Amino acid sequence: xxxxxxxxxxxxxxxxxxxxxxxxxxxxxxxxxxxxxxxxxxxxxxxxxxxxxxxxxxxxxxxxxxxxxxxxxxxxxxxxxxxxxxxxxxxxxxxxxxxxxxxxxxxxxxxxxxxxxxxxxxxxxxxxxxxxxxxxxxxxxxxxxx
Amino acid sequence: xxxxxxxxxxxxxxxxxxxxxxxxxxxxxxxxxxxxxxxxxxxxxxxxxxxxxxxxxxxxxxxxxxxxxxxxxxxxxxxxxxxxxxxxxxxxxxxxxxxxxxxxxxxxxxxxxxxxxxxxxxxxxxxxxxxxxxxxxxxxxxxxxxxxxxxxx
Numbered sequence: 001x002x003x004x005x006x007x008x009x010x011x012x013x014x015x016x017x018x019x020x021x022x023x024x025x026x027x028x029x030x031x032x033x034x035x036x037x038x039x040x041x042x043x044x045x046x047x048x049x050x051x052x053x054x055x056x057x058x059x060x061x062x063x064x065x066x067x068x069x070x071x072x073x074x075x076x077x078x079x080x081x082x083x084x085x086x087x088x089x090x091x092x093x094x095x096x097x098x099x100x101x102x103x104x105x106x107x108x109x110x111x112x113x114x115x116x117x118x119x120x121x122x123x124x125x126x127x128x129x130x131x132x133x134x135x136x137x138x139x140x141x142x143x144x145x146x
Numbered sequence: 147x148x149x150x151x152x153x154x155x156x157x158x159x160x161x162x163x164x165x166x167x168x169x170x171x172x173x174x175x176x177x178x179x180x181x182x183x184x185x186x187x188x189x190x191x192x193x194x195x196x197x198x199x200x201x202x203x204x205x206x207x208x209x210x211x212x213x214x215x216x217x218x219x220x221x222x223x224x225x226x227x228x229x230x231x232x233x234x235x236x237x238x239x240x241x242x243x244x245x246x247x248x249x250x251x252x253x254x255x256x257x258x259x260x261x262x263x264x265x266x267x268x269x270x271x272x273x274x275x276x277x278x279x280x281x282x283x284x285x286x287x288x289x290x291x292x293x294x295x296x297x298x299x
Contacts, residue, residue: 016212
């Protein structure tokens with residue numbers, strides 16, 4: 001039993017990604033030397049932060065946290081975690097949304113996603129947001145427990 | 147049979163916590179800022195600077211086990227030619243705290259060794275939950291980041 005517990009512990013990945021791992025195909029979105037991503041433009045920009053799955057069996061992740069600096073008193077950021085799978089012409093997906101509130105550095109926490117009634121394997125995972133046009137909101141990075 | 151099962155589980159456990167050795171293509175990098183130039187991706191999979199201009203690249207690390215106390219024990223950034231040594235290309239590896247301002251860094255430049263096209267890093271400290279990346283200044287001469295390799299504990 002002890003060995004089983006040890007093995008399970010060794011197999012649980014805890015991955016950390018800088019905001020620089022996120023993608024937004026527009027010149028408005030910049031990355032600074034701190035590895036953060038933010039929008040310098042005048043309209044919101046779609047931004048995707050991918051998760052690299054180590055094991056394609058089981059849920060996409062057991063828990064995750066996205067870290068955001070939100071210094072805007074008037075604008076919040078909503079980040080949605082997705083697990084998505086295309087199978088036999090049908091797209092299956094699950095999602096959870098979290099939003100910042102107030103100002104300061106904030107941790108948006110997510111629970112298990114990409115399992116249960118949606119099936120238990122072959123889900124790609126990522127975080128999606130519409131990054132608002134203000135440098136006061138910056139994605140610092142994200143952490144995923146697989 | 148029980149002993150064999152225990153031995154097999156121990157082996158599996160050991161392999162599951164084995165070292166992580168990942169190589170990323172330069173196209174994993176992102177342009178840091180719009181000015182002075184907009185970097186681009188080459189057909190060879192690297193990150194380069196068009197129009198003989200300079201660029202700054204951010205190259206993320208997909209850290210596997212963020213519970214370790216080092217971001218990596220070794221890393222290499224591979225620079226592809228052409229490369230004259232009078233225009234140095236430098237990359238700084240950072241590890242950063244998720245909510246605070248703490249960080250560790252290590253800088254390497256091709257200026258220190260004009261004959262090489264590789265930037266070598268030793269171990270870089272980190273803490274639980276921290277993440278990491280490379281922050282690179284690309285010079286005027288069209289040098290490109292071909293790939294980068296990160297070896298995690």
